[in-house]
Amino acid sequence: MNHLHKYFRDLYLGVTTISIGMAVTFRHLFTRAVTVQYPHEKLTYPPRARTMLVTDIDSCNGCLQCSRACPVEIIHIQTVKVQPEDNPPDMPDGKPRKLHVVQFDVEMSKCIHCGLCTEICSTGSIHWENQHEEVSYARDGLFRDWSSYPLDERKRLLDRDAVIKAEKAKKAAEAAAAKEAAAAKESVEKPAPKPVESKETSPKAESKVNKEGETPQPPVTENGKEDA
């Protein structure tokens, strides 16, 4: 009797609970569709959507902050110091340009869309733009070269920069050597401690020069304030 009772009870429950579920499904028949037919209809993206990185190279001051913030190291930037004879166009905010951005490459296919670069950019140069439909068969297809300089001009500027840097380094080394010599002359009368070779100082001088070439511009923060 007990088994018979269980049998019919299971039957009853099976039928009723399934019909309850069917009723839910049936009710949903009369609701509006939530999906869209993609290529014909497109959804709008919110303003904060992180889709594709775009660089407005005119407003880039070459501070390298985005390149340093990137966790996957896909932003490659090279800058050259502006010389008096160059006469480049001013920054959009009217300040004189201090660095030529001769290389601004973004490997979009490696991007993890974290947004750290766009947040740190003080001029709003690198930003997201709603271009989510860009696809490519090869990795090169998503390579972005934003620098506005033609290739031969880039080479010329870089070569010139190398020459200037080498000259500076040479001068610094010479100055250091002269200093050393003077110090050595003075210490001839006294028992010399140990002659310091000029080689040791020259790399220091060089590195200082390199740093000078890369230092972020001082008006960075001012720009940010003005934008805000």
Added chain:
Amino acid sequence: MKETKELNLPLGPELNKWELLSKGEDPFGEQMTLQMGPQHPATHGVLRLELETDGEAVTKITPYIGYLHRCFEKVAESVTYPQVVPYCDRMDYLAGMNMCLGYVLAVEKLMEIEVNDRVQTLRVMVNELNRIASHCVALATYGLDIGAWTPLLYLFQAREHILDILEELSGARMLFNYIRIGGLAKDIPDNGWTKKVENFLGYFEPKIPELNDLLSYNKIFIERTANVGAMSQEIAIAYGVTGPNLRATGFDYDMRRDAPYSGYENYEFEPQLGSGEQGKPGDCWDRYIVRVREMGESMKIIRQALDRLPEGDVQEKIPKNFNKMPVGEVYTSTEAPRGELGIYLVSDGTKIPYRVKARSGAYCSVSALPAFASGVLIADLVAIVASIDIVLGEVDR
């Protein structure tokens, strides 16, 4: 009758086989090794289970993991503290907010940063929203594995609302990178974001009874899940199982209540426990229903957070570059949707973490699988693996 006669013939090797069988060995090759995964649709990703089967019964389970290993811990040793945050999202990609919060709380504990009330409230809010979204996927795919297709459609529809809300807030749908060291990436948008959250809560409130009608109390579903794969409290505790899987065994433990972080002590909610309503405590149905009820609790928390959302700045003052980090080690544990997320962080004073160890709930759930699921049928194993709700991204990290 004919068969027995043949087998009873005193033929040398055949007779030996029967003797071997009586000793518990497998002379007829009935036992079989079955590879379940790594591309099995019911293993939720790339989990491989090596099963020893005796006919339809599974005698031994050996999980093999590592197919989704992304070296989170090693990568964290080569990037700076703020740069680790986007990688945290990728651990448990269904609950990125919860993963980020665990890491960020560890760094804040190390640097002794106190965030203000608004940041804490917003963090709690996005965490609970993400928990609902994560549970939606868990329940939807559970139904799908058992053979119920319809709940998937409705639950993903609800999840889509949450993703829209979070996308508007953070800019991404899954890999948010929203919770940052010392605060949040951005304040909430001006165009009535809180109103949208309220609308969602109004929309989702009737969805839970609807899910109960559709799946939870369905007789077929109960037959498939009740009394199947019951995890005892002893096994759960021995293997370090946490989160909904532990609560389903009836053990009352919730990090949000027992070791509150990010201001969870200010919210009223009830950890949901399994009680063996339809079968044994800790069976698949209990694990399922605990998640359903937890979504309701999360909604309660979001309501309270919306009510008390104070004004304030969303980013505390933190050092611009992390050159002078305090030397030391910290451990924080948070309640992620799949159990306790522990982050152990060692700092040697440089701007790069010396060591980041992540302890995930899903990993422990997988490791407990051989202990409580051996001896079931293959079809039931599908139900069990789905019910412990693992995300292989979090298992392998």
